[in-house]
Amino acid sequence: MSGGVHPSDGALRGIAGGRHPTEVEARHLLGCPACRARLAGLAPDAVLALLGTLPPGEAAPPLPPLPAPWRDRVVRGGLVAAAATLLLFLLGTLRAPLESPAWQQAPGVLRATVEAPGARVVTFVPRDPDAPVVTLVLDQEFDL
Amino acid sequence: MSDERELLRRAVRGDRDAFGALVRPRWDLAWRVALRVVGDPEEAKDVVQAACLDTWRNAARIRPEQGFEAWFLRTVVHRAIDALRRRRARPEETRDEPPEPPRARAGTRGPGAELEARELERLLREATAALSPRRRAVFVLCRVEGWSVERTARVLGMSPSTVRSHLLEARREVSRRLGDLWPGFPAGPGSDR
Numbered sequence: 001m002s003g004g005v006h007p008s009d010g011a012l013r014g015i016a017g018g019r020h021p022t023e024v025e026a027r028h029l030l031g032c033p034a035c036r037a038r039l040a041g042l043a044p045d046a047v048l049a050l051l052g053t054l055p056p057g058e059a060a061p062p063l064p065p066l067p068a069p070w071r072d073r074v075v076r077g078g079l080v081a082a083a084a085t086l087l088l089f090l091l092g093t094l095r096a097p098l099e100s101p102a103w104q105q106a107p108g109v110l111r112a113t114v115e116a117p118g119a120r121v122v123t124f125v126p127r128d129p130d131a132p133v134v135t136l137v138l139d140q141e142f143d144l
Numbered sequence: 145m146s147d148e149r150e151l152l153r154r155a156v157r158g159d160r161d162a163f164g165a166l167v168r169p170r171w172d173l174a175w176r177v178a179l180r181v182v183g184d185p186e187e188a189k190d191v192v193q194a195a196c197l198d199t200w201r202n203a204a205r206i207r208p209e210q211g212f213e214a215w216f217l218r219t220v221v222h223r224a225i226d227a228l229r230r231r232r233a234r235p236e237e238t239r240d241e242p243p244e245p246p247r248a249r250a251g252t253r254g255p256g257a258e259l260e261a262r263e264l265e266r267l268l269r270e271a272t273a274a275l276s277p278r279r280r281a282v283f284v285l286c287r288v289e290g291w292s293v294e295r296t297a298r299v300l301g302m303s304p305s306t307v308r309s310h311l312l313e314a315r316r317e318v319s320r321r322l323g324d325l326w327p328g329f330p331a332g333p334g335s336d337r
Contacts, residue, residue, distance in 0.1 A: 020290025030260075044319040045287060048268050051180070052288045054261040058185040060175035063167060064193040066160045066200050 004028045006035050015049060016042035026053035079119070079139035086136050090124065149208045156204045163200055166212050174220045180284045181224040181277075183269040184231075191227050195220040218299045221281055228277035271321040275314055282307055283314035 007015075007025050015021045016039060021029065029036050029050055040047050124134040154162035174195065179188040199206075199216050206215045268288065272280045281300060285291045286307070293311070297304045 018287070040322075043315070044322040045271075045283075045315045047322070048264065048271065048318065049287055049290065051261065051264040051268060052290050054264065055172075056176050056179050057262040057265050058179060058188075060172050061189040061193060063164065063171065064196055066163065066197070068158070 006032065009038075012039050012042055015039060016046045020052060021049055023053050026050045030054075079137070082136070083138040086122070086138065148212055152203065152206060152208055152212055155200075156206075163203065167196060167199070167216065170213055170216055174217060177217065177284065177289065178220050178224045180265070180268060180288055181221065181281050182227050183272075187227050187231070188224070191223045192220060195223045198223070214298060218301070221285070221299055225277040225281055228280065232277070267322065267325065270325055271318045272314070274321065275317060278302075279310045279314045282310040283318060286311050287315065287318075 004024055004027065007028060011025060012035070015025065026049075029039060029047075036047060118139070120138045122136050122138055124136075126133070148166065151162040151166050155166060171192070174192050175188065178191040178195075179185060182188045182191055195216065198219050206212060268284075272283055275283065278300065282296060282302075285296045285299070286293060291299075293304045293307045296302075297307045300307065302310075
C-alpha cells in the first residue's frame, strides 16, 4: 500500500521536531500505518503535518466578482455629492442665500429633521399647494 | 518582483485583470489556510472572498516592498480568526463538529488503509477545537502548512517569540487531544490496531 522506502529514524525525528515533510515522505507516511505510528510515537501532532502536503478536501471557491473601483468611492461620497446637488438646486429655486431674510420670501419652507444616525431627512414644502413636496436624504456631515 | 509591482500599480488604478493576476496564484493557498483555520467550508468561502474584496478595496495601501502576498494572506488569516471568534461567541451554535466515537470510525477502515485528506482534516478540526483562534492559526500555519516562525509572525503581526510560544502550547494541546480522540494513537486512523 505504501510506496517508497521507510523513512529513517533521523528523518522521522526531524518531522517530529517541526520540519515539514517532503511530498515523498508524506506520501509514504500516509500509506504506511507502521511508519505513521513511529512518527506519532515521537510527536503525535506531527501526523497533522502530513495534511500540508495534501490538497484540501474541498475545492476552492471562485474568485468573487470585483466591484468597479469607482463604485465604492461613489457609495462613500454619494450622499455628499447628492447633498451638494440638492443645495445647488435649492439655491437655484429659492434664488436667495439660505441665511438671508429673503429666505422667508422663498416659494416654500425648508424643514430639516434628523431621522437616523448619520443621515438627515430634508423636506422642502412649497407654498403652492399644487407643487410637489421634495424630500431628500442627506449625509449628516453636510451642513445646511 | 518588478512584474508584481507593475501589476499592483495597475490594480491600484482599478485594473481588475491585474488584480486577478496577483490573486489567482495565491488563491489555493489562501483557501487552504482559511479552510484549515476556520474548519468549515462555507465559512472559509466567505473568509477568502471577503479577504479578496478587502484587498481589492485597499490595494492602494499595499506597500510594494511589503509584497502583495503578505498583505493578502494577512487579510485572509485575520478574517479567518475573526470568523472563528464570531462563531465561538454564538453559544447557540455548535462550535465544532463533535467527534464521532473513535472506535466506530476507526473500525470502518481496513488494515493498512491509507490515511485520507478528509480524515486528517477532521482530526485537525477536532484536535484544534479547544485552541484559541490565534493559537489555532499559528498551529495551522507553522505545523500544517510548514511556514517558518518568521513568516507566520509577519502575517499574524506577532513577534517570533510569541509565535514560538503559541506553537509550543498548541502542539502540546493537540498531541494530548489526539490521544483522546484516538485511543489507538500513536498508530492513528487507518492502522490495524
